Amino acid sequence: MKVGFIGTGKMGEAIIAALTASRGTYRIFACEVDAERAKTIKRRYAINVYKRSVSVLESTNIIFLAVKPQDLDAVLKEMAPSITKDHLFISIAAGKTIAHMNSIIRKGKVVRVMPNLATLVSEGMSVFCKSKRVTAQDKKMVVSLLSCFGKVLELPEARFDAVTALSGSGPAFFAYLMDLMVNAAVEEGLERKDALLMAEQTMLGTSKLLIENNLDPQELIDAVSSPKGTTAAGMTRLKNQEVSKIISRTIKAAAKRSKELSK
Numbered sequence: 594m595k596v597g598f599i600g601t602g603k604m605g606e607a608i609i610a611a612l613t614a615s616r617g618t619y620r621i622f623a624c625e626v627d628a629e630r631a632k633t634i635k636r637r638y639a640i641n642v643y644k645r646s647v648s649v650l651e652s653t654n655i656i657f658l659a660v661k662p663q664d665l666d667a668v669l670k671e672m673a674p675s676i677t678k679d680h681l682f683i684s685i686a687a688g689k690t691i692a693h694m695n696s697i698i699r700k701g702k703v704v705r706v707m708p709n710l711a712t713l714v715s716e717g718m719s720v721f722c723k724s725k726r727v728t729a730q731d732k733k734m735v736v737s738l739l740s741c742f743g744k745v746l747e748l749p750e751a752r753f754d755a756v757t758a759l760s761g762s763g764p765a766f767f768a769y770l771m772d773l774m775v776n777a778a779v780e781e782g783l784e785r786k787d788a789l790l791m792a793e794q795t796m797l798g799t800s801k802l803l804i805e806n807n808l809d810p811q812e813l814i815d816a817v818s819s820p821k822g823t824t825a826a827g828m829t830r831l832k833n834q835e836v837s838k839i840i841s842r843t844i845k846a847a848a849k850r851s852k853e854l855s856k
């Protein structure tokens with residue numbers, strides 16, 4: 594299958610790398626304005642990298658839009674005259690709505706995706722929504738492409754601010770909490786590198802436990818907390834320090850900002 598990319602920065606490259614490594618036979622055609630970057634991508638993946646976005650449109654009907662949100666409108670305007678009803682765009686640009694993209698391109702089909710940084714290690718979380726013209730077959734293809742670099746979920750576009758706050762910004766929030774736990778463990782006498790290894794592996798293991806045993810977080814907490822034990826002592830503190838209010842305000846602030854940026 595031929596797949597196009599407009600923009601081969603951090604996210605674009607991560608997706609190209611995942612598709613290249615997957616079992617699917619993808620032929621990739623990319624457009625990159627940064628000449629040095631274009632050379633690097635061409636060398637690393639042995640793919641065609643063009644200067645003009647229209648060259649990608651002429652090579653394939655399925656195109657990832659992986660430029661920064663502030664560059665997206667210019668890219669869409671440049672391509673608009675050459676877009677046909679069969680072109681399917683998969684946009685990962687944060688905050689750019691389907692209605693907004695449709696107002697520029699007029700023809701073609703659009704899927705909007707909110708991926709996250711874990712795409713770089715093929716453990717991403719991609720949430721997508723689609724325009725009316727996207728067919729069931731298009732959707733199947735999009736899910737199989739997105740599945741190459743993590744888990745995939747379809748949700749209505751109205752949920753995208755909450756999605757952005759949870760899985761889009763989530764890696765930073767989890768990393769912040771992890772850093773606080775590591776700092777506290779250092780105060781208890783651990784070396785930072787040891788504490789970091791323990792925290793990282795514990796976060797990874799906790800995620801795996803929840804996923805593979807289909808557990809609710811509370812079930813896992815109950816399983817680890819024996820009465821009057823160490824976990825219970827820590828949990829009592831966590832519950833008494835208004836952590837839930839702070840986390841709720843954090844997610845609300847990120848969702849509010851996402852809404853503002855979409856306007």
Ligand SMILES: NC(=O)c1ccc[n+]([C@@H]2O[C@H](COP(=O)([O-])OP(=O)(O)OC[C@H]3O[C@@H](n4cnc5c(N)ncnc54)[C@H](OP(=O)(O)O)[C@@H]3O)[C@@H](O)[C@H]2O)c1
Nearest residue numbers: 600602603604624625626627659660661662686687708710
């Ligand atoms: N990073 C994340 O965690 C994350 C998460 C979710 C969604 N996203 C979305 O992913 C998108 C890409 O982010 P990124 O971090 O990969 O950005 P990035 O590293 O800046 O990559 C974008 C690339 O596209 C190039 N470009 C700009 N205009 C172009 C054009 N007209 N034609 C072809 N190439 C063009 C840029 O070149 P120049 O540098 O020369 O401009 C750059 O190399 C963004 O829209 C962002 O909202 C990112």
